[in-house]
Amino acid sequence: MGQLVINGLALGSIYALVALGLLLIFNTVQIVNFAQGQLLMLGAFIGISSAVTHELPVAIAWIITMVAMAFVGIVFMVLVYFPLRRRPPFLVILTTIAMGIVLENLTLIIWGPLPVSMPSPVHGAPLRFSGVVISMHQIFIFVTLAVILLLQFLLLTKTRFGILMQATAQDLHTARLVGIPVNRTIAVAFALGAMLSGVAGLLVAPIFLAEPTMGGSLGLKGFVVSVIGGFGNLPGAVIGGLFLGLIETFGARYISSNFRDAYAFIVMIAVLVAWPRGLFGEKSSEKV
Amino acid sequence: MKTSRLKTRIALALFAIAVLTIPLAARDGYIIQLLNIAMLNAIVVLGLNFATGWTGQINFGQAAFYGLGAYTTAIATKAGLPWISTPFLAVAVVVAASLVLGLPTLRLRTYYLAMTTIGFGEIVRLIIVHWEPVTGGTSGLRAIPGISLFGFGPQGQIQHYYVLIAVLAVAVLVAVRIRHSALGRAMIATKDSEIAAEQSGVDTTRTKLLAFIIGAIYAGLAGCLYASSIRFISPDSFSGIQAVLLMTMLIVGGMGSIAGCIIGAAALTLLPEALRFLGQWYLVLYGLGVIVVIVLAPGGLASIASTIRLRLAGAR
Numbered sequence: 001m002g003q004l005v006i007n008g009l010a011l012g013s014i015y016a017l018v019a020l021g022l023l024l025i026f027n028t029v030q031i032v033n034f035a036q037g038q039l040l041m042l043g044a045f046i047g048i049s050s051a052v053t054h055e056l057p058v059a060i061a062w063i064i065t066m067v068a069m070a071f072v073g074i075v076f077m078v079l080v081y082f083p084l085r086r087r088p089p090f091l092v093i094l095t096t097i098a099m100g101i102v103l104e105n106l107t108l109i110i111w112g113p114l115p116v117s118m119p120s121p122v123h124g125a126p127l128r129f130s131g132v133v134i135s136m137h138q139i140f141i142f143v144t145l146a147v148i149l150l151l152q153f154l155l156l157t158k159t160r161f162g163i164l165m166q167a168t169a170q171d172l173h174t175a176r177l178v179g180i181p182v183n184r185t186i187a188v189a190f191a192l193g194a195m196l197s198g199v200a201g202l203l204v205a206p207i208f209l210a211e212p213t214m215g216g217s218l219g220l221k222g223f224v225v226s227v228i229g230g231f232g233n234l235p236g237a238v239i240g241g242l243f244l245g246l247i248e249t250f251g252a253r254y255i256s257s258n259f260r261d262a263y264a265f266i267v268m269i270a271v272l273v274a275w276p277r278g279l280f281g282e283k284s285s286e287k288v
Numbered sequence: 289m290k291t292s293r294l295k296t297r298i299a300l301a302l303f304a305i306a307v308l309t310i311p312l313a314a315r316d317g318y319i320i321q322l323l324n325i326a327m328l329n330a331i332v333v334l335g336l337n338f339a340t341g342w343t344g345q346i347n348f349g350q351a352a353f354y355g356l357g358a359y360t361t362a363i364a365t366k367a368g369l370p371w372i373s374t375p376f377l378a379v380a381v382v383v384a385a386s387l388v389l390g391l392p393t394l395r396l397r398t399y400y401l402a403m404t405t406i407g408f409g410e411i412v413r414l415i416i417v418h419w420e421p422v423t424g425g426t427s428g429l430r431a432i433p434g435i436s437l438f439g440f441g442p443q444g445q446i447q448h449y450y451v452l453i454a455v456l457a458v459a460v461l462v463a464v465r466i467r468h469s470a471l472g473r474a475m476i477a478t479k480d481s482e483i484a485a486e487q488s489g490v491d492t493t494r495t496k497l498l499a500f501i502i503g504a505i506y507a508g509l510a511g512c513l514y515a516s517s518i519r520f521i522s523p524d525s526f527s528g529i530q531a532v533l534l535m536t537m538l539i540v541g542g543m544g545s546i547a548g549c550i551i552g553a554a555a556l557t558l559l560p561e562a563l564r565f566l567g568q569w570y571l572v573l574y575g576l577g578v579i580v581v582i583v584l585a586p587g588g589l590a591s592i593a594s595t596i597r598l599r600l601a602g603a604r
Contacts, residue, residue: 032399083583090346090398091586094539095579097532102575109568216528220410223403231399258418265407272400273392 002132004249010138010207012245013145014200018222019229019237020152021196027156027232028165028189029172031081031092035100036197037219039076042103043069043198044210045111048118058121065198073194074187081190082183085172100215107212115209118202141203148199149238156234165189217261224264228271230278240279307453311446320445322561323554324517327452328510330553331459333537334546335506338463340535341544342472343499344479346398348531349389349405352412353382353504355526357511359416359423362521365433372437375512382508385412386501394496409528416523428522435516448517455513456550459506463546466502475499536578542588551589 018036025033033039046068051061080095120137127134156162164185167175176182204210204218225244229236244264251263271279311320332354339347357378364374393404416423423429434441435451442448466472474495477485482492515521524530533556541552563570585592 032402034402079579087586090344091582093346093399093402094535095582098536098575098578098582100575101532101578102572105568105571105575109572220403220406223399224407227400227403259414262411262414265404265411268407269393269404272396272404276396276400 004253006132006134006138008246008249009242010141011249012242013141014204015221015225015244016145016238016241017148017196017200018218019225019241020148021193022222022226023232023234023237024189024196025193028168029081029186030169031089034093034096035103036222037215038100038103039194039197040201040218041212041215042072042107043201044205045107047202047205048116048210051118058119062121062202065202066195069194069198070191073191076194077187077190104212104215113212115211117209118205120206137206144199144203153234221264224268227268228279230280233280236278236280311449317445320449322558324445324448324452326554326557327456328514329537329557330550331456331510332507333534333549333553334459334463335503336534336538337549338499338503341538342475342479343496345496346402347405348402348535349408350503350507350534351526351531352409353507354511355412355416356381356385357508358515358521361512361515362429362432363422371433371435371516375509378508378512379505382504383501386504390497390500394493394500406528409531413523413527426523428520430520432515432519434519452513460546471498540578540581540588542590545590548588548590
């Protein structure tokens with residue numbers, strides 16, 4: 001029981017990280033990135049390439065992955081969002097899906113279809129409390145989530161950049177009129193969003209193996225979390241993520257593991273029917 | 289004006305003759321089989337066009353409705369029910385499913401609706417994969433009984449080709465009629481602005497639900513014909529990837545255009561076979577191609593012809 005709670009929370013932390021990456025982009029351009037899972041997968045593979053294939057220290061592999069993902073995020077924004085910035089958001093959903101297909105198949109071509117593993121940056125014997133085992137990697141996941149949550153909270157509420165992001169999200173044209181470097185703000189948001197999914201990828205790879213098709217399902221879980229928590233809602237994303245991790249772990253144990261991936265959607269549809277804007281409400285409302 | 293109308297009619301007649309004589313020219317069973325699948329996909333995409341192209345609601349559940357129609361038909365005929373009952377059963381199942389999905393969710397906004405329909409598709413797929421005694425699981429169902437209507441049963445791919453052409457023609461005619469009815473105008477109004485449509489007395493929730501249900505019926509009937517003409521079904525044909533593929537057929541062909549639906553379905557069904565030598569690179573190019581079409585030709589391939597005509601007219 002206690003073990004299931006720990007495992008569920010660890011899984012949920014990863015979902016929360018995916019949702020936090022989506023949130024950064026959503027809070028700036030009001031766009032939902034349907035390729036977030038594929039960015040996560042790419043992050044995991046860049047990490048594996050550095051740490052396993054080129055045998056670099058894991059910490060260096062993390063740094064390389066972060067730099068590469070920032071670059072990927074900006075290229076992604078230029079290809080997928082920028083040409084469509086004045087067109088209906090519906091179209092951007094489709095271009096992000098198309099880019100997800102491109103990333104997944106490029107990864108298949110470069111790295112092949114076989115699942116690969118990546119070492120964790122932390123070592124040491126697992127902690128034990130009355131039968132419950134917590135691995136060092138799980139602790140590392142919890143700490144990472146807490147640190148990122150704190151940093152993102154400070155970024156969004158206490159820094160100049162956070163205010164620029166909010167202004168861009170509220171009204172792109174007025175933001176530009178008052179002299180906000182809108183394009184630069186958006187590029188940074190995409191870079192940070194991609195880096196966050198890279199972190200999630202680096203955290204997932206040591207637990208589950210990394211394979212090119214892993215992105216689809218993890219990306220969808222990130223959206224489910226965003227929907228449950230309310231798009232753009234910071235505490236909502238974290239609570240929603242942990243909640244979903246617990247539901248999946250307990251559902252797989254006590255109901256049926258075959259339908260593991262269905263619980264997320266059942267919970268999401270139930271939440272939407274009862275609260276059309278998510279449990280914790282949406283950050284911004286529809287513009288007329 | 290009159291001559292242009294005549295020209296359109298002549299073009300349509302030539303197109304019809306070409307389509308009807310294809311099986312005489314291409315006796316290759318594989319090509320006919322592909323064309324049959326292209327026509328089935330065209331019917332499903334025409335259905336998707338009601339909700340997405342005309343009413344402006346994202347629907348990634350269309351592949352699941354397609355699958356529900358196919359599995360209902362396969363299970364019913366394999367259980368010994370007469371074929372004539374299967375279109376009705378398929379429609380009953382998809383209408384029930386689209387009500388269950390549509391009633392609570394069609395009030396939702398863009399990405400919420402996209403997510404819920406993706407979730408619905410995933411749930412349907414998981415049920416098909418894991419309900420093995422009935423659905424055959426991942427290996428699917430084989431030797432599904434064929435179409436049989438009052439003693440008439442098309443044999444071989446060429447006969448099925450003509451049956452499917454007839455059904456596709458009816459599907460197009462029904463779509464044209466609906467487009468020019470009050471419901472069709474309500475759909476366009478809903479897409480353009482829900483608030484303005486509501487102010488003009490359009491019940492947008494009802495319109496969205498109807499568009500959704502009509503689309504599901506198209507998919508359900510196409511699924512029924514898929515099962516009884518291809519006679520083998522597996523969950524892969526109706527997965528989330530298929531739902532994205534159907535959506536891209538609509539976009540690449542031209543959202544809101546009936547000709548676009550058919551062009552898109554034909555192009556994206558035949559292209560992967562023609563470009564098979566590209567292997568994995570095909571999907572990379574496919575993704576990039578979709579982005580290019582969305583960015584450069586928002587009206588899809590169907591609009592390119594009229595854009596060129598406009599350019600030429602402007603130059604004259």
